[in-house]
Amino acid sequence: MNTNDDSFLNSLLQYHTRLVDQHFVDNIINNIKAKNKFRLKVMAVAMFLACSLAIPLIGSITEEFSLFNAFTSLSPYIITSFLLSMVGFSAWLTNENF
């Protein structure tokens, strides 16, 4: 490889056009906004479900203690799989990639 070849190649390989595209920027920002919106919606639905399950329990809290006792007396395998699925769902919800 001689010096001429090398400098010719180096100049050839430079980026000749300057890519500046507002549309490209807007697309990404809109994508981020859409993802955030979707995430907020899913979180709102999850909160609503959690509240709708929890609020009726307040009135009959003592009865629910027995329900809790019944839950804890279940097989440890069932309890573990229930807890793992809840933790998994929460992790998915808080994951940045979601």
Add this chain to the structure above:
Amino acid sequence: MVDDNTLIARIISNGDQHAYATLIKKYQGPIRQFLRRLTTGEQATADDIAQEAFLRIYQKLDTFLGQSSFSTWAHKIAYNCFLKYKQKAYHQYEIDGFDFSILEAEIEDIERDLIIERLMNCLDIAERTCVTLSVSAGMSHQEISTITKFPLGTVKSHINRGKQKLIDKINQKL
């Protein structure tokens, strides 16, 4: 002009999308050009990968520790997005019927870039990446090693071999 670290701090602390738009404006050129070289002229595909890369950059911004420059870190994410894309089949341009003699003539920059992008097809992906980052993006061997995770010696040999292949191809075609 606000520096990268200030912009990044604004994005992390209060999700400032205007700051992120500024960051994209600054780096979209080199990242898109880099991906166009890697995809050998598939410009639409390269831009799709670039969009995916910028989304991932936004999501992972809080993991940027400043151990390398933001440009190196962004190129690394773009390269990983390209590798992920490459696992799927993609069209490769046939370069044998391409007229490289016009490289010597006065042509539009945009046309020249497209020819170079297609010419990259005669290199394998490792050579294409190392040559582009070294010659076109002006990165050091150490930075290329950080992006590609190749040892320094491998980076150097990929660059030399890649450049030699390009020269041979151009001489053969001219």
